[in-house]
Protein backbone atom coordinates (compact mmCIF):
# COMPACT_ATOMS: atom_id res chain seq x y z
CA UNK A 1 0.00 0.00 0.00
CA UNK A 2 1.25 3.48 -0.85
CA UNK A 3 2.41 5.36 2.23
CA UNK A 4 1.28 8.95 2.27
CA UNK A 5 1.04 11.37 5.11
CA UNK A 6 -2.28 13.13 5.44
CA UNK A 7 -1.56 15.99 7.81
CA UNK A 8 -5.19 17.15 7.93
CA UNK A 9 -6.36 13.80 9.25
CA UNK A 10 -3.64 13.74 11.88
CA UNK A 11 -4.52 17.28 12.94
CA UNK A 12 -8.13 16.20 13.32
CA UNK A 13 -6.98 13.31 15.51
CA UNK A 14 -5.65 15.93 17.88
CA UNK A 15 -2.06 15.02 17.19
CA UNK A 16 0.17 18.03 16.67
CA UNK A 17 2.77 15.91 14.96
CA UNK A 18 3.39 12.24 14.55
CA UNK A 19 5.69 10.19 16.72
CA UNK A 20 6.07 12.23 19.90
CA UNK A 21 5.52 10.46 23.17
CA UNK A 22 2.00 11.72 23.96
CA UNK A 23 0.63 10.94 20.51
CA UNK A 24 -0.92 7.62 19.57
CA UNK A 25 1.60 5.92 17.29
CA UNK A 26 -0.13 5.82 13.91
CA UNK A 27 0.95 4.55 10.51
CA UNK A 28 1.30 7.26 7.96
CA UNK A 29 -1.30 5.58 5.74
CA UNK A 30 -3.77 5.32 8.65
CA UNK A 31 -6.59 7.09 6.82
CA UNK A 32 -6.38 5.42 3.43
CA UNK A 33 -9.03 2.79 4.16
CA UNK A 34 -12.72 3.46 4.75
CA UNK A 35 -14.46 2.14 7.87
CA UNK A 36 -16.11 -0.57 5.76
CA UNK A 37 -12.80 -1.63 4.19
CA UNK A 38 -11.21 -1.88 7.64
CA UNK A 39 -14.08 -4.03 8.93
CA UNK A 40 -13.80 -6.30 5.91
CA UNK A 41 -10.07 -6.89 6.39
CA UNK A 42 -10.27 -7.35 10.18
CA UNK A 43 -13.19 -9.77 9.80
CA UNK A 44 -10.95 -12.10 7.76
CA UNK A 45 -8.14 -11.72 10.30
CA UNK A 46 -10.42 -12.64 13.22
CA UNK A 47 -11.77 -15.62 11.25
CA UNK A 48 -8.18 -16.71 10.67
CA UNK A 49 -7.33 -16.48 14.39
CA UNK A 50 -10.41 -18.48 15.36
CA UNK A 51 -9.79 -21.15 12.75
CA UNK A 52 -6.14 -21.38 13.80
CA UNK A 53 -7.35 -22.00 17.35
CA UNK A 54 -9.30 -24.93 15.95
CA UNK A 55 -12.80 -23.48 16.17
CA UNK A 56 -15.50 -24.60 13.75
CA UNK A 57 -16.85 -21.40 12.22
CA UNK A 58 -19.77 -23.19 10.59
CA UNK A 59 -21.29 -23.42 14.10
CA UNK A 60 -24.15 -20.94 14.15
CA UNK A 61 -22.97 -19.39 17.44
CA UNK A 62 -19.46 -18.71 16.08
CA UNK A 63 -20.37 -17.87 12.51
CA UNK A 64 -21.08 -14.18 13.11
CA UNK A 65 -18.16 -13.58 15.47
CA UNK A 66 -15.53 -12.38 12.96
CA UNK A 67 -17.85 -9.69 11.62
CA UNK A 68 -19.09 -8.81 15.11
CA UNK A 69 -15.54 -8.40 16.46
CA UNK A 70 -14.39 -6.42 13.42
CA UNK A 71 -17.30 -3.99 13.78
CA UNK A 72 -16.68 -3.71 17.53
CA UNK A 73 -12.97 -2.93 16.99
CA UNK A 74 -13.44 -0.33 14.28
CA UNK A 75 -16.63 1.39 15.44
CA UNK A 76 -16.57 0.94 19.21
CA UNK A 77 -13.40 -0.10 21.08
CA UNK A 78 -11.07 1.76 18.68
CA UNK A 79 -13.52 4.34 17.36
CA UNK A 80 -11.31 7.08 18.81
CA UNK A 81 -8.80 6.44 16.01
CA UNK A 82 -11.32 8.04 13.66
CA UNK A 83 -10.75 11.80 13.67
CA UNK A 84 -14.39 12.35 12.69
CA UNK A 85 -15.39 11.07 16.13
CA UNK A 86 -13.47 13.78 17.91
CA UNK A 87 -15.98 15.65 20.11
CA UNK A 88 -16.39 19.36 19.60
CA UNK A 89 -15.15 20.91 22.81
CA UNK A 90 -17.52 23.86 22.87
CA UNK A 91 -16.48 26.56 25.30
CA UNK A 92 -18.33 29.62 26.54
CA UNK A 93 -17.36 32.95 27.97
CA UNK A 94 -17.04 32.83 31.76
CA UNK A 95 -19.80 35.45 32.18
CA UNK A 96 -20.50 34.54 35.78
CA UNK A 97 -16.81 35.18 36.63
CA UNK A 98 -16.49 31.84 38.38
CA UNK A 99 -12.88 31.93 39.50
CA UNK A 100 -12.51 28.74 41.52
CA UNK A 101 -11.51 25.27 40.46
CA UNK A 102 -14.09 23.17 38.62
CA UNK A 103 -13.85 19.41 39.11
CA UNK A 104 -15.56 16.79 36.96
CA UNK A 105 -15.03 13.58 38.90
CA UNK A 106 -15.77 9.88 38.51
CA UNK A 107 -15.83 9.96 34.72
CA UNK A 108 -16.13 6.37 33.57
CA UNK A 109 -13.15 5.11 31.59
CA UNK A 110 -13.42 2.11 29.30
CA UNK A 111 -10.24 1.70 27.31
CA UNK A 112 -8.09 -1.07 25.89
CA UNK A 113 -4.50 -1.85 26.83
CA UNK A 114 -2.35 -1.62 23.73
CA UNK A 115 -0.01 -4.37 24.89
CA UNK A 116 -2.59 -7.14 25.30
CA UNK A 117 -5.77 -5.67 23.81
CA UNK A 118 -7.54 -6.32 27.10
CA UNK A 119 -9.88 -3.85 28.87
CA UNK A 120 -8.82 -0.97 31.08
CA UNK A 121 -11.72 0.03 33.35
CA UNK A 122 -11.69 2.91 35.78
CA UNK A 123 -12.44 6.50 36.61
CA UNK A 124 -10.99 9.79 35.44
CA UNK A 125 -11.10 13.00 37.44
CA UNK A 126 -10.54 16.34 35.72
CA UNK A 127 -10.05 19.82 37.15
CA UNK A 128 -9.45 23.20 35.58
CA UNK A 129 -9.35 26.85 36.54
CA UNK A 130 -10.91 29.16 33.97
CA UNK A 131 -8.83 31.83 32.29
CA UNK A 132 -11.97 33.34 30.74
CA UNK A 133 -13.58 30.35 29.01
CA UNK A 134 -15.67 27.55 30.49
CA UNK A 135 -16.43 24.21 28.87
CA UNK A 136 -19.69 22.24 28.80
CA UNK A 137 -19.43 19.61 31.52
CA UNK A 138 -20.30 16.67 29.28
CA UNK A 139 -17.51 17.64 26.88
CA UNK A 140 -14.96 16.56 29.49
CA UNK A 141 -16.57 13.11 29.68
CA UNK A 142 -16.65 13.00 25.87
CA UNK A 143 -12.98 13.92 25.55
CA UNK A 144 -12.02 11.15 27.98
CA UNK A 145 -14.14 8.67 26.05
CA UNK A 146 -12.70 9.71 22.67
CA UNK A 147 -9.08 9.19 23.73
CA UNK A 148 -9.99 6.06 25.68
CA UNK A 149 -11.40 4.47 22.54
CA UNK A 150 -7.96 3.63 21.24
CA UNK A 151 -5.35 1.05 22.11
CA UNK A 152 -3.83 2.89 25.05
CA UNK A 153 -1.36 3.07 27.86
CA UNK A 154 -2.81 4.90 30.82
CA UNK A 155 0.01 7.45 30.95
CA UNK A 156 -0.67 8.59 27.38
CA UNK A 157 -4.44 8.72 27.89
CA UNK A 158 -3.97 10.98 30.92
CA UNK A 159 -1.70 13.37 29.02
CA UNK A 160 -3.92 13.45 25.92
CA UNK A 161 -6.96 14.46 27.98
CA UNK A 162 -5.05 17.31 29.63
CA UNK A 163 -3.56 18.59 26.36
CA UNK A 164 -6.95 18.60 24.67
CA UNK A 165 -8.54 20.60 27.48
CA UNK A 166 -5.62 23.01 27.72
CA UNK A 167 -6.10 23.77 24.06
CA UNK A 168 -9.88 24.12 24.27
CA UNK A 169 -9.82 26.26 27.41
CA UNK A 170 -6.75 28.29 26.43
CA UNK A 171 -5.10 27.73 29.80
CA UNK A 172 -2.39 25.51 31.23
CA UNK A 173 -4.39 25.18 34.46
CA UNK A 174 -5.81 21.72 33.82
CA UNK A 175 -5.27 18.44 35.67
CA UNK A 176 -6.37 14.85 35.23
CA UNK A 177 -6.05 11.79 37.45
CA UNK A 178 -7.02 8.34 36.24
CA UNK A 179 -7.44 5.35 38.52
CA UNK A 180 -8.03 2.19 36.51
CA UNK A 181 -7.86 -1.55 36.55
CA UNK A 182 -6.00 -3.30 33.76
CA UNK A 183 -7.42 -6.71 33.00
CA UNK A 184 -4.02 -7.75 31.66
CA UNK A 185 -2.78 -7.44 35.27
CA UNK A 186 -6.01 -8.55 37.00
CA UNK A 187 -7.18 -11.52 34.94
CA UNK A 188 -4.04 -13.02 33.39
CA UNK A 189 -0.27 -12.89 33.86
CA UNK A 190 0.30 -11.96 37.51
CA UNK A 191 -3.52 -12.17 38.09
CA UNK A 192 -3.62 -9.57 40.82
CA UNK A 193 -7.34 -8.85 41.05
CA UNK A 194 -7.00 -6.05 43.60
CA UNK A 195 -4.38 -3.77 42.08
CA UNK A 196 -5.19 -0.65 40.11
CA UNK A 197 -3.07 2.01 38.43
CA UNK A 198 -3.15 5.73 39.22
CA UNK A 199 -1.75 8.26 36.75
CA UNK A 200 -1.81 12.04 36.88
CA UNK A 201 -0.95 15.06 34.78
CA UNK A 202 -0.85 18.48 36.43
CA UNK A 203 -0.57 21.59 34.29
CA UNK A 204 -0.01 25.26 35.26
CA UNK A 205 -1.31 26.12 38.76
CA UNK A 206 -1.86 22.42 39.51
CA UNK A 207 1.90 22.08 39.84
CA UNK A 208 1.53 24.15 43.04
CA UNK A 209 1.02 22.12 46.20
CA UNK A 210 -2.08 23.99 47.48
CA UNK A 211 -3.98 23.76 44.17
CA UNK A 212 -3.07 20.14 43.69
CA UNK A 213 -4.14 19.38 47.29
CA UNK A 214 -7.52 21.05 46.75
CA UNK A 215 -8.14 18.87 43.69
CA UNK A 216 -7.10 15.73 45.56
CA UNK A 217 -9.37 16.68 48.48
CA UNK A 218 -12.36 17.02 46.14
CA UNK A 219 -11.88 13.62 44.58
CA UNK A 220 -10.60 11.82 47.70
CA UNK A 221 -9.41 9.06 45.38
CA UNK A 222 -11.85 6.58 46.87
CA UNK A 223 -12.83 5.34 43.46
CA UNK A 224 -14.96 2.23 43.36
CA UNK A 225 -15.25 0.34 40.11
Ligand SMILES: Nc1nc2c(ncn2[C@@H]2O[C@H](COP(=O)(O)OP(=O)(O)OP(=O)(O)O)[C@@H](O)[C@H]2O)c(=O)[nH]1
Nearest residue numbers: 113114115116152153154155182184185188189190
Ligand atom coordinates in the same frame (compact mmCIF):
# COMPACT_ATOMS: atom_id res chain seq x y z
N1 LIG B 1 3.28 1.51 31.78
C1 LIG B 1 2.21 0.81 31.41
N2 LIG B 1 2.30 -0.51 31.29
C2 LIG B 1 1.17 -1.18 30.94
C3 LIG B 1 -0.05 -0.58 30.70
N3 LIG B 1 -0.97 -1.54 30.39
C4 LIG B 1 -0.30 -2.69 30.44
N4 LIG B 1 1.01 -2.51 30.76
C5 LIG B 1 2.11 -3.44 30.96
O1 LIG B 1 2.75 -3.73 29.74
C6 LIG B 1 3.69 -4.77 30.05
C7 LIG B 1 3.97 -5.60 28.85
O2 LIG B 1 5.04 -6.41 29.26
P1 LIG B 1 5.54 -7.76 28.54
O3 LIG B 1 6.56 -8.39 29.42
O4 LIG B 1 5.93 -7.47 27.12
O5 LIG B 1 4.20 -8.61 28.48
P2 LIG B 1 3.83 -9.96 29.24
O6 LIG B 1 4.90 -10.97 28.98
O7 LIG B 1 2.45 -10.33 28.87
O8 LIG B 1 3.94 -9.50 30.75
P3 LIG B 1 3.04 -9.88 32.01
O9 LIG B 1 1.80 -9.03 31.96
O10 LIG B 1 3.91 -9.54 33.18
O11 LIG B 1 2.72 -11.35 31.90
C8 LIG B 1 3.08 -5.51 31.22
O12 LIG B 1 3.92 -5.35 32.34
C9 LIG B 1 1.75 -4.80 31.46
O13 LIG B 1 1.36 -4.79 32.81
C10 LIG B 1 -0.12 0.85 30.84
O14 LIG B 1 -1.16 1.50 30.65
N5 LIG B 1 1.03 1.49 31.20
Ligand SMILES: [Zn+2]
Nearest residue numbers: 113115116184
Ligand atom coordinates in the same frame (compact mmCIF):
# COMPACT_ATOMS: atom_id res chain seq x y z
ZN1 LIG C 1 -1.95 -5.04 28.99
